[in-house]
Amino acid sequence: xxxxxxxxxxxxxxxxxxxxxxxxxxxxxxxxxxxxxxxxxxxxxxxxxxxxxxxxxxxxxxxxxxxxxxxxxxxxxxxxxxxxxxxxxxxxxxxxxxxxxxxxxxxxxxxxxxxxxxxxxxxxxxxxxxxxxxxxxxxxxxxxxxxxxxxxxxxxxxxxxxxxxxxxxxxxxxxxxxxxxxxxxxxxxxxxxxxxxxxxxxxxxxxxxxxxxxxxxxxxxxxxxxxxxxxxxxxxxxxxxxxxxxxxxxxxxxxxxxxxxxxxxxxxxxxxxxxxxxxxxxxxxxxxxxxxxxxxxxxxxxxxxxxxxxxxxxxxxxxxxxxxxxxxxxxxxxxxxxxxx
Numbered sequence: 160x161x162x163x164x165x166x167x168x169x170x171x172x173x174x175x176x177x178x179x180x181x182x183x184x185x186x187x188x189x190x191x192x193x194x195x196x197x198x199x200x201x202x203x204x205x206x207x208x209x210x211x212x213x214x215x216x217x218x219x220x221x222x223x224x225x226x227x228x229x230x231x232x233x234x235x236x237x238x239x240x241x242x243x244x245x246x247x248x249x250x251x252x253x254x255x256x257x258x259x260x261x262x263x264x265x266x267x268x269x270x271x272x273x274x275x276x277x278x279x280x281x282x283x284x285x286x287x288x289x290x291x292x293x294x295x296x297x298x299x300x301x302x303x304x305x306x307x308x309x310x311x312x313x314x315x316x317x318x319x320x321x322x323x324x325x326x327x328x329x330x331x332x333x334x335x336x337x338x339x340x341x342x343x344x345x346x347x348x349x350x351x352x353x354x355x356x357x358x359x360x361x362x363x364x365x366x367x368x369x370x371x372x373x374x375x376x377x378x379x380x381x382x383x384x385x386x387x388x389x390x391x392x393x394x395x396x397x398x399x400x401x402x403x404x405x406x407x408x409x410x411x412x413x414x415x416x417x418x419x420x421x422x423x424x425x426x427x428x429x430x431x432x433x434x435x436x437x438x439x440x441x442x443x444x445x446x447x448x449x450x451x452x453x454x455x456x457x458x459x460x461x462x463x464x465x466x467x468x469x470x471x472x473x474x475x476x477x478x479x480x481x482x483x484x485x486x487x488x489x490x491x492x493x494x495x496x497x498x499x500x
Contacts, residue, residue: 164266169193170407173276176224176269181356185223187383189407192278195230198383198412199348202403202432205231208345210243214254216344218372220333221351221360222259223266224273228348231255232324233282240321252321258340264312264330285319333360334457337368343375349382354389354452358464361389362454366396366415373417380415387443387480388468389413390436392451394444401433402440439486447472448480 165177171190178185187194205215219228232255240252261267274282310330317324329336333351347369351360361384369380380398382389390400390413398415405411414433436444443449450471452464459467 164269166269166272171278173226173278174224174269174273176266178352181352183352183356185352186226187407187409191224191226191273192230192276194383194406195226196234197406198403199227199350199381200231200234202412202414203231203346203379203381204431205346206235206238206243207431209235209253209255212345213252214256215346216256216342217258218337218340218344218347218369219257219259220337220347220349220369222261222328223350224269225259225267226273227350228257228259228326229274229279229282233279235322236285236319237281254323254325256325257327258344259326259328260331260333260336261328262330262332264328267328286317334365334454337365337372338457340372342372343378344372345376345378347373347378347380349380354384354386357461358452358468359454359459359461361386361392361452362457362464363392363395363451364454364457366392366398368457370396370398370417377417377419379417381412383409383412385409385411385413385440387446387448388451390440390444391449394449395451400436402436403433439483439488442486443480443483445477446480446483447475447477448483450475450477 163179165179167175167177167184169175169184169186169188169190171193173186173190173192175184175186175191177183185191187198205217208215217228217231219225222228235253235255243253273279311327312330315324315326349369351357354361366380372378373380380393381403385402393413393415394400396415397418399418401414401416403412403414450468452468453459453471454464
């Protein structure tokens with residue numbers, strides 16, 4: 160495995176990596192598995208969608224070590240499919256289709272170690288070792304093989320206890336691949352490195368592409384970030400915003416939903432395990448801090464994106480965000496140390 164990625168055990172015992180390029184930990188210090196469940200799986204409402212639709216389709220953007228997708232699969236396998244619904248009686252009662260995008264496929268080589276953790280015991284107990292070990296080895300081999308940037312490197316279908324899981328993993332640049340995706344999605348898991356390090360993966364223009372993919376199914380977007388610039392970009396793209404619960408040293412993430420106004424004009428109900436933005440957050444969002452990163456054409460350099468936002472902030476009549484920030488409640492001292500996410 161390249162020295163670019165340094166394995167790090169997080170506080171729940173699950174494995175993460177320290178990225179040599181950005182200096183950032185790939186997950187919340189409180190726990191890689193815990194973060195996946197807390198910030199992505201639980202607030203997504205995907206279980207409720209399965210009860211109604213019988214199938215879901217997810218875009219896992221910046222797949223990395225795969226925690227968000229595999230935590231979802233692991234949690235689903237722990238459910239009683241007969242208790243979910245009696246409506247479906249086919250061989251494959253529920254279908255979960257995952258489209259994953261990861262620019263650096265060598266990251267997949269960590270997957271066998273990731274899935275060794277006890278959090279994935281449900282997965283390991285449900286899938287016979289002869290099957291899942293072969294699958295992990297396949298991914299590890301693929302991670303060591305030079306592949307073309309736009310060639311899907313793994314498509315799999317597994318049928319387990321009434322569940323059908325379909326995977327596509329694309330070793331592509333996110334900005335190049337997302338505009339080419341077709342079809343409808345129920346959720347987007349957006350889990351890129353921080354906006355400070357990679358603003359090109361957090362632009363209003365990219366979020367507009369997500370909106371396109373989610374619109375028909377009234378899907379949801381989930382991310383760990385609560386930064387005003389990110390929420391501003393999501394708002395500009397058309398999403399209605401909610402906050403997800405905090406974890407460790409972080410105060411919470413963001414959930415974006417496709418607005419679906421009722422006849423009385425009222426907005427959609429608050430999703431499960433989410434809440435409205437606090438007053439200070441809404442005020443902060445309306446300041447210069449809430450101006451989003453922009454990337455017309457999805458090919459702009461990182462430096463140009465930062466420069467454009469700085470110029471827009473300088474020319475904006477919006478107030479400074481300092482007053483709104485003073486209204487932010489004080490948090491307890493960080494329990495999990497300082498590692499940016």
